[in-house]
Amino acid sequence: MKLTENQLLDAYKHMRDIREFEERLHVENTTGDISGFIHLYSGEEAVAVGVCENLTNKDYITSTHRGHGHCIAKGCDIHAMMAEIFGKDEGLCRGKGGSMHIADLNKGMLGANGIVGGGPPLAIGAALTAKTLKTGGIGLSFTGDGGSNHGLTFEAMNMAVVLQLPVVFIFENNGFGEGTGCDYAVGSKDIAGRAAGFGMPAEKVDGTDFFAVYEAAKKAIERAREGKGPSVIEAITNRFYSHFEGDPGLVRSKEEIEYIREHKDPLKIFRQKVKGQVSEEKLDQIDKESQSLIDDAVKKARAAKNPEVSQLYTDVYVSY
């Protein structure tokens, strides 16, 4: 399967936007103008984008506490995302959700999630809707290696098989859940193999390689769309930063991180792979565009209005 130049540029643009967004948040976070927890996705871009390039707005994804990359890959508005992280009224969730809860249902983004394991059960719900209403869409969850151990995740996988739901479970294995290594916390070292035990196809891919993720996701997503049931993909990847911004980050040495940045960077790998097919100038141009897009988003987010205190009482199911 060969991607057109436009498809390749589109994928690169999404990955570059995520990278710029995250690198910039890393810097902005030190200014003290962003409050709350920030979990960065840098280093994992090929997973979100490799998967989401196969999806449309009819398909719903669920995400994690490390959700910015999934949001951008799913097409959420970057200005509104940035404003949300700054807690502003123009934010995607009007400042009520923040980094860990960004959602845009019009784009099929069912929310980042502060609860590990919260996503997979919601994704099978979206899959149930798609199946019942015959929308042609699917449900898809992004979960970490840490979340792969969670009871909620196991229950969702089993249910998906029992009900033959159009859903794909993506496990982003970046080696850690907070400060605990998956070599310690995952009993069966092979997350995909364990998932296969629930009775569905499960594949392990190189999560630093956009093309590997893209192809595996395409297969799984098509299978779901054709009514053939759920599947699992375990993508092996790396996060460049600590668990959250400001954590002591003891889990890896500087050298390990330098090595990852040099040899496991999905953007560098992508550029090498498309040599001869896409010109360097076009990719450089995207780099520049991303940079100014994020600059602009930060500027506007800073200048944006805070929500009115009266909004405290809006958007609850029950009000008094």
Place this chain on the structure above:
Amino acid sequence: MSKKSYRNAIKEAIEFEMRRDPTVVVIGEDVRGGHGAKNTEENKLEGFGGVLGVTKGLWTEFGSERVIDTPITESAIIGMTAGAAATGLRPIADLMFMDFFGVCYDMLYNQAAKFRYMFGGKAKAPMVVRGMIGAGFSAAAQHSQSPYHIFTSTPGLKVVVPSSPYDAKGLLTQSIRDDDPVVFCEHKLLYDITGEVPDEDYTIPFGVANYTRQGTDVTIIALSLMVHRANEVADKLATEGISVEVVDPRTISPLDEEGILESVASTGRVVIVDESAARCGFAHDVAALIAQKGFYALKAPIELVTPPHTPVPFSNVLEQAWLPSAERIEIAVRKVLEV
């Protein structure tokens, strides 16, 4: 005595009890913190000890047999804790953010809390579940709640909500020695406050309120972070000659009914400040108690100061407006004084 932080007071209680009693173990995600740093029994590299560093140092002293890092599997953590408690250990489970009780509540609510009664007194569950509560950190709706009212409404659970380093150490020591399941709620905004804490171990009995301010005109009843806000208001109003008593029950199950009613009897005016919930929360429970048993002492209707009945918002301005403030408490005090 020396000054210690709330964080260190908590750690000291655990540390002392682990030294004293070999059946005390700590169980939770990242309680050791930094397995990824390749810390082994041999090299003893210290991890960060939980997200906010409360259990830092325990693993290097007690090793992996007693400071147990777990996968992210709350139901299994609390279930294992309950099973171990019923069979001879005194485990302390770390739920990290108390909000996560939602994914494992059955193990507390239908299992641990019911063992003793349901098995006709033949079992006990001497366990502690520690967790962070509280807003003010912009941690948004799923990491900022104070669900202690939900634990309190479950028969069989004891619920502790300390407001000072001194109380934290004494109450946690008591919790670990107690034979019932205890839910121990630590406010994340209090970890860095300091106060006098004895170097040796001591316990504070459950069900004994602490009067953090003595006064004659109004009683404020508050827990945790709200005690500090109430004290602030009491100190401010004292300069105007208004005498405010602040009662911190410290444990809400059991609740020091007498201590509360005594204060109400002497002042006749009550403000209850509570971060847990605008409906069916701690404030409503205490208000009902006073209406039932202290009604004739009242000179004015009881005032409640709580957050609105909404999830906790992320945005700093909204979150600050959500949390009961000293200003709102002061307004409530002036209101009960007007009658």
